[in-house]
Amino acid sequence: MRAKGLAGEIVGHARSAETRATAREIGLVDRVCDTAAEAVQGADLVVLAVPVGAMGAIAAEIAPHLAEGATITDVGSVKQAVIEAVAPHLPGHVHFIPGHPLAGTEHSGPRSGFATLFVNRWWLLTPLEATDPAALARLRSFLTGLGANVDEMDVHRHDLVLAVVSHTPHLIAYTMVGVADHLRRVTHEEVIKYSASGFRDFTRIAASDPTMWRDVFLTNREATLDILGRFTEELFMLQRAIRMGDGDMLFDYFTRTREIRRGIIEAGQDTAAPDFGRGAPVPEKKA
Numbered sequence: 407m408r409a410k411g412l413a414g415e416i417v418g419h420a421r422s423a424e425t426r427a428t429a430r431e432i433g434l435v436d437r438v439c440d441t442a443a444e445a446v447q448g449a450d451l452v453v454l455a456v457p458v459g460a461m462g463a464i465a466a467e468i469a470p471h472l473a474e475g476a477t478i479t480d481v482g483s484v485k486q487a488v489i490e491a492v493a494p495h496l497p498g499h500v501h502f503i504p505g506h507p508l509a510g511t512e513h514s515g516p517r518s519g520f521a522t523l524f525v526n527r528w529w530l531l532t533p534l535e536a537t538d539p540a541a542l543a544r545l546r547s548f549l550t551g552l553g554a555n556v557d558e559m560d561v562h563r564h565d566l567v568l569a570v571v572s573h574t575p576h577l578i579a580y581t582m583v584g585v586a587d588h589l590r591r592v593t594h595e596e597v598i599k600y601s602a603s604g605f606r607d608f609t610r611i612a613a614s615d616p617t618m619w620r621d622v623f624l625t626n627r628e629a630t631l632d633i634l635g636r637f638t639e640e641l642f643m644l645q646r647a648i649r650m651g652d653g654d655m656l657f658d659y660f661t662r663t664r665e666i667r668r669g670i671i672e673a674g675q676d677t678a679a680p681d682f683g684r685g686a687p688v689p690e691k692k693a
């Protein structure tokens with residue numbers, strides 16, 4: 407926001423005194439407040455960036471202090487649960503527009519942000535039926551100003567799509583690292599030491615914040631269970647092909663998945679997050 411001059415004053419609040427002190431020390435925002443209620447006073451735009459399970463309590467806390475006409479958005483990874491938790495608390499004189507930037511890393515806390523985090527990344531909005539078009543247009547233009555590609559999506563579709571492209575893959579990464587760790591413990595074999603880059607990618611994902619991901623799975627339960635069921639069916643199919651020595655089946659399957667990866671790269675969406683802010687060039691934004 408600061409790099410692009412998108413706000414007159416950027417005010418922040420975090421629950422722990424330690425996080426607030428770090429935010430002050432690194433100059434993350436213009437002003438740090440000790441309470442959320444104080445932070446939102448007079449704000450045109452309020453962004454809720456706490457774990458999904460904490461959104462409702464924060465909304466209740468800030469509700470009486472929100473300015474007339476303010477826009478409230480959030481960055482939660484799940485949308486239906488956030489809407490259910492937040493909307494009932496908000497007064498009629500504000501605009502609530504739920505959102506989700508598809509950008510992040512396995513790191514948390516105020517030192518983990520960087521100015522190019524949202525450049526050329528999707529930022530999904532799931533407006534409510536009553537959303538004011540002018541407020542929506544203002545938020546869209548703010549997010550575009552951050553460099554994001556903004557899209558609107560139905561809430562149910564959002565939670566299902568994210569269960570496929572983000573939530574279940576995280577669960578699989580957590581599981582795979584857990585399997586390796588279990589093998590190490592029962593065999594006393596040093597397996598993780600020899601991890602090649604494929605497994606290392608899993609460990610990066612599996613290093614993501616436990617509170618954030620616990621809340622994602624507790625709140626996007628149905629969609630995640632649906633996708634996990636489909637995943638298990640595919641896995642059994644591949645397991646059977648291996649058992650039967652069906653090389654053609656395996657070859658065809660892997661050829662199809664390779665095409666998907668190539669499609670992502672051609673669309674310019676392979677903006678590997680972990681390298682950002684650590685010297686890697688920021689990909690050009692596609693027209």
Ligand SMILES: NC(=O)c1ccc[n+]([C@@H]2O[C@H](COP(=O)([O-])OP(=O)(O)OC[C@H]3O[C@@H](n4cnc5c(N)ncnc54)[C@H](O)[C@@H]3O)[C@@H](O)[C@H]2O)c1
Binds near residue numbers: 482
């Ligand atoms: N990290 C990612 O890759 C990513 C990407 C997109 C969206 N999100 C979503 O963004 C939100 C924030 O994630 P983040 O990665 O910025 O996390 P973070 O850990 O960097 O920040 C979360 C903040 O919430 C505060 N918090 C935690 N529990 C709280 C509680 N019970 N009450 C009040 N405050 C509390 C923490 O003190 C911290 O300041 C989450 O909803 C997450 O699902 C994360």
Ligand SMILES: O=C(O)C(=O)CC1(C(=O)O)C=CC(O)C=C1
Binds near residue numbers: 510
């Ligand atoms: O690259 C990563 O570290 C991420 O996990 C970021 C990621 C994802 O792509 O799944 C994680 C959660 C989100 O809500 C959005 C983005």
